[in-house]
Amino acid sequence: MLSSEEIIRTIEMLKNENLDVRTVTLGISLRDCVSSSVGEVCKNVRSKIEKHGKDLVATCERASKKYGIPIVNKRLAVTPISAVAEGLPRSDYVRVAKTLDETAKEIGVNFVGGYSALVQKGLTVGDRNLIDTLPEVLATTERVCASVCVATTRAGINMDAVLLMGQAIKETSLRTADRDGFGCAKLVVFANMPEDNPFMAGAYLGYGEPETVINVGVSGPGVVKKELERAIQSGRRLTLGDLSEIIKKTSFRVTRVGELIAREVARNLNVNFGIVDLSLAPTPTVGDSVGEILQCLGLDSIGVPGSTAALALLNDAVKKGGAFASSSVGGLSGAFIPVSEDLNISEAVRCGHLSLEKLEAMTAVCSVGLDMVAISGDVDAHTIAAILADEMAIGVVNHKTTGVRLIPVPGKKVGEKAVFGGLFGEAAIAEVRGINRSSTFVSFGGRIPAPITSISN
Amino acid sequence: MQKDETLLDWVVVSVISQDRPGIVACVSKALYENHYNIEALSQTAILGQFAMILIASAKKGQPHQSLETAFQALSQTLGLNISLKEARREDMVPYRKNGTEPFVITVHGEDRPGLAYGVSEILAGWGINITRLDANVTLIGQKMEYLQIFEVDIPEELDFDWIHDRLRKRGQELGVSIDLQHQEIFRAINQL
Numbered sequence: 001m002l003s004s005e006e007i008i009r010t011i012e013m014l015k016n017e018n019l020d021v022r023t024v025t026l027g028i029s030l031r032d033c034v035s036s037s038v039g040e041v042c043k044n045v046r047s048k049i050e051k052h053g054k055d056l057v058a059t060c061e062r063a064s065k066k067y068g069i070p071i072v073n074k075r076l077a078v079t080p081i082s083a084v085a086e087g088l089p090r091s092d093y094v095r096v097a098k099t100l101d102e103t104a105k106e107i108g109v110n111f112v113g114g115y116s117a118l119v120q121k122g123l124t125v126g127d128r129n130l131i132d133t134l135p136e137v138l139a140t141t142e143r144v145c146a147s148v149c150v151a152t153t154r155a156g157i158n159m160d161a162v163l164l165m166g167q168a169i170k171e172t173s174l175r176t177a178d179r180d181g182f183g184c185a186k187l188v189v190f191a192n193m194p195e196d197n198p199f200m201a202g203a204y205l206g207y208g209e210p211e212t213v214i215n216v217g218v219s220g221p222g223v224v225k226k227e228l229e230r231a232i233q234s235g236r237r238l239t240l241g242d243l244s245e246i247i248k249k250t251s252f253r254v255t256r257v258g259e260l261i262a263r264e265v266a267r268n269l270n271v272n273f274g275i276v277d278l279s280l281a282p283t284p285t286v287g288d289s290v291g292e293i294l295q296c297l298g299l300d301s302i303g304v305p306g307s308t309a310a311l312a313l314l315n316d317a318v319k320k321g322g323a324f325a326s327s328s329v330g331g332l333s334g335a336f337i338p339v340s341e342d343l344n345i346s347e348a349v350r351c352g353h354l355s356l357e358k359l360e361a362m363t364a365v366c367s368v369g370l371d372m373v374a375i376s377g378d379v380d381a382h383t384i385a386a387i388l389a390d391e392m393a394i395g396v397v398n399h400k401t402t403g404v405r406l407i408p409v410p411g412k413k414v415g416e417k418a419v420f421g422g423l424f425g426e427a428a429i430a431e432v433r434g435i436n437r438s439s440t441f442v443s444f445g446g447r448i449p450a451p452i453t454s455i456s457n
Numbered sequence: 458m459q460k461d462e463t464l465l466d467w468v469v470v471s472v473i474s475q476d477r478p479g480i481v482a483c484v485s486k487a488l489y490e491n492h493y494n495i496e497a498l499s500q501t502a503i504l505g506q507f508a509m510i511l512i513a514s515a516k517k518g519q520p521h522q523s524l525e526t527a528f529q530a531l532s533q534t535l536g537l538n539i540s541l542k543e544a545r546r547e548d549m550v551p552y553r554k555n556g557t558e559p560f561v562i563t564v565h566g567e568d569r570p571g572l573a574y575g576v577s578e579i580l581a582g583w584g585i586n587i588t589r590l591d592a593n594v595t596l597i598g599q600k601m602e603y604l605q606i607f608e609v610d611i612p613e614e615l616d617f618d619w620i621h622d623r624l625r626k627r628g629q630e631l632g633v634s635i636d637l638q639h640q641e642i643f644r645a646i647n648q649l
Contacts, residue, residue: 002561002640004591006647007606011563011636012597013646065618068638256645 018222018288019254020070021261022281024060025113025198027205027213027274028052030079038092041085042099049076049103049112052212055269057108063264069257072423076104077203077215078114086126093133094140101141111186113203115146118193120155121447131161134168138183139175145186145201149193151392153399157191157448159389165189166385166442169406173377177410180418184407185340185372189388191395191402196275197331202403213274214266215331218258221280222288224250224314228296243297244317251278251321259326275330278322279367280314282342284425290314290335291344302337302345303354311335312365332401334367340407340420340427341372349373350417350428356387357433364394369402374418374427377410379435384408386438389448397451462546465514468493468521470528473538476507483535487527488513503593512549552586557610559588559640560617562624566633568594568603575631576607579623586610603633608640 013019033044057074064071078084078100085096097115104112115137117127134146148165151157169189173181188202195206198215205213227250228243236242258276266273282289291302297310315334323329337359339345348354356373363369369391375384388404395402409418412429419426472484481500488495498511515521521541528539562580564572573592580587589608594601611617621637628635 001589002608002643002647004593004595004604004606007561007563007643008595008597008604010643010646011565062618065621066639067642068636069642253646257642260641260645 012226013223013253014069017226018219018283018285019257020072020219021216021258022219023073023075023198023200023217024056024071024261024265025075025077025203025215025217026053026056026269026271027077027196027209027215029205029209029211030081030084030114033084034087036087038088038095041088041092041096045084045096045099046103049078049100050107052271053107053109059265059268063261063268066264067260069261071261072219073111073200074109075198075200075203076109076112076114077198077205078112079205079207080116080118081114082117082124082126082130085129086124090129090132093129094136097133097137097141097144101144104143109143111143111145111200113145113147113200114205115144116148116204118149119161120149120152120158122158123161131164131168134187135171135175135183138172138186145203147188147190147193147202147204147403149190150388151191151396152450153192153396153454154450155447156450157389157392157396159442159448160445162189162388162392163382163385163442163445165388166381166383169384170381170408173408174410177377180374180412180420181377181407181409182420182424185405185420185424188403188405189392191392192400193403194331194401198275198277199279199281199332201405209274210272212271214262214269214271215274215277216258216262216265217277217279217281217331218254219281219283219288220250220254221282221290221293223254224280225287225289225293225296228293232296240297240313244313247314247317248321251318252325255322255325255329259328273328275328276322276326277331278318278326278329278333279331280318280335282336282338282345283423284341284343284346286343289342289344290337291342291348295344301348301351301353303348303358307358308362308365311337311362315366332367336368336371337362337366338368338371338405339373339430340418340425341423343425346425346427349430356430359430360390360394363391363402364398367401369395370404370406372405372407372424372427374407374409374412374429375432376413376429377408378413379408379432382439382442383432383435383437385442387432389442393448397453399453464517465546466517466519467496467512467514467544467546467549468524469542469544470511470513471540472507472509474507474536476502476505480507480535480537481509483531483537484509484511484539487524487531491524491527492516492519493524512544553610554584554586554612556613557586558613558617560609560611561638561640561643562607562609563636563638564605564607564628564633565597565602566628569632572603572605572631572633575627576605576624576635579627580607580609583615583620584612585615585620
């Protein structure tokens with residue numbers, strides 16, 4: 001039997017602490033959609049997505065009502081389009097992307113991830129075509145998200161691809177200059193890109209995944225913060241070990257919600273249940289912030305000395321609680337620190353507590369990387385590529401995923417603000433020091449070899 | 458050892474009293490001394506008032522007179538309000554229609570007369586059985602609120618969304634917030 005306390009606690013989490021399921025992402029393989037005719041590819045892609053995805057939104061909404069828990073986003077992840085469109089000329093790639101965009105709109109999902117390529121060791125013709133068309137696709141579609149894996153611990157860092165991505169980011173920003181470079185918010189550059197990540201913009205369906213699969217991303221920064229506050233206000237003498245324990249238990253609860261919803265939706269759609277991604281994903285709402293959790297842990301602001309240690313504690317506790325709660329954990333699974341999507345982190349950048357360098361250090365201990373960081377539109381492609389390379393190196397050497405979503409904002413400088421709207425939020429322009437000083441390094445090209453620790457067999 | 462239930466008679470006993478130590482001891486002593494075995498028991502206390510229901514068995518044909526006398530003595534000396542009723546074994550099965558799903562209804566807001574009736578009347582009309590009902594003033598978030606918790610079994614043929622809609626509308630009429638959620642969400646969040 002349920003106790004009254006259990007029921008009250010659940011209601012509090014749902015009503016006052018922003019507990020929700022951040023995304024239910026349906027993965028659909030498009031490997032059987034290939035053809036040398038663009039009309040055929042587009043027809044196949046559309047009918048496959050419609051067939052498997054048409055009931056996704058309604059099924060999620062029913063599960064949401066049944067359990068009384070909001071499911072904020074319903075999304076699609078597909079096979080990397082670099083492979084699906086490999087038989088087509090470059091000029092046809094945009095048409096495939098537009099088909100994805102239209103079909104996503106038709107079935108009512110807000111994003112479709114998978115305009116992607118995996119190029120950590122080198123580029124195929126299709127990969128190159130995909131990267132070349134990124135700016136146009138991101139500027140002319142609404143719901144298509146793109147991701148490119150340029151590095152893995154096994155392969156090292158493909159610096160040719162890193163430079164190409166620096167240029168793609170720069171050009172995408174210019175092509176969406178009227179929206180503060182928003183196209184770049186839909187593009188992630190990865191090291192060790194997970195095949196089952198349900199979160200955008202980096203979701204895609206990996207080559208080892210089934211025909212269709214449901215992956216779920218949970219949320220819960222607000223719940224973690226409230227639990228910490230409650231414990232601290234109780235007046236008990238607490239150590240950081242005690243606080244870690246509180247985060248762990250809360251993460252357990254949050255993950256269980258994700259697993260419940262994932263299994264229900266998968267069962268009703270007759271699709272495999274894949275994974276629950278344990279990430280603490282903030283929103284630009286007061287009380288739903290990873291930055292505020294660090295403040296609860298006793299720091300004046302995220303970014304001040306101690307932030308990396310506090311984030312390491314948080315990330316570890318989230319994983320431990322989540323791993324106990326679900327038998328199928330995957331994706332990114334940790335704490336996100338997306339600048340524009342977290343009011344508190346965005347404010348820390350604005351008032352100077354959080355620098356790009358400190359953010360980079362923190363990405364060594366959290367689940368993603370330099371995420372939703374707005375920088376001046378003056379920053380050149382080579383410098384952007386060098387920032388990418390630094391972040392990739394952190395992922396490669398530490399055997400972890402790192403991703404970069406940098407948004408050069410045309411016409412704006414440090415001290416100004418970029419506004420993306422909705423869950424993407426807004427961010428003060430972060431200062432990039434040492435612009436135009438890395439060009440020779442990134443222009444060498446080639447591959448930074450895999451670290452010695454990659455030879456583990 | 459397996460009991461042969463055909464050789465037993467059954468009684469349902471309810472006890473209501475001002476709460477204090479010793480009530481369970483007195484009642485169970487009377488049962489024990491009169492050769493009754495307690496088969497099932499539930500006890501609670503709200504706002505200082507004690508309530509207990511129990512089912513006990515005795516050898517078939519054994520008269521209940523001596524137990525009734527013992528209970529009368531307890532009523533007079535300790536002020537317990539005790540009732541004893543004979544029951545048939547076949548009646549002692551939980552009310553459960555096949556094909557139901559467990560849901561939890563929470564009603565919260567300002568206390569006012571008619572809340573329990575307002576909700577339960579709707580449930581009764583649809584043949585939805587209440588398996589547990591609690592009402593209390595409790596701290597939710599920052600403020601004290603009146604909270605009613607109904608655990609109910611909703612027949613599968615009824616659309617929970619439609620019922621939720623009706624309950625929500627009733628909540629608006631009564632000036633309280635009413636939610637309906639599948640029981641599993643509470644288990645998932647709180648229990649291993």
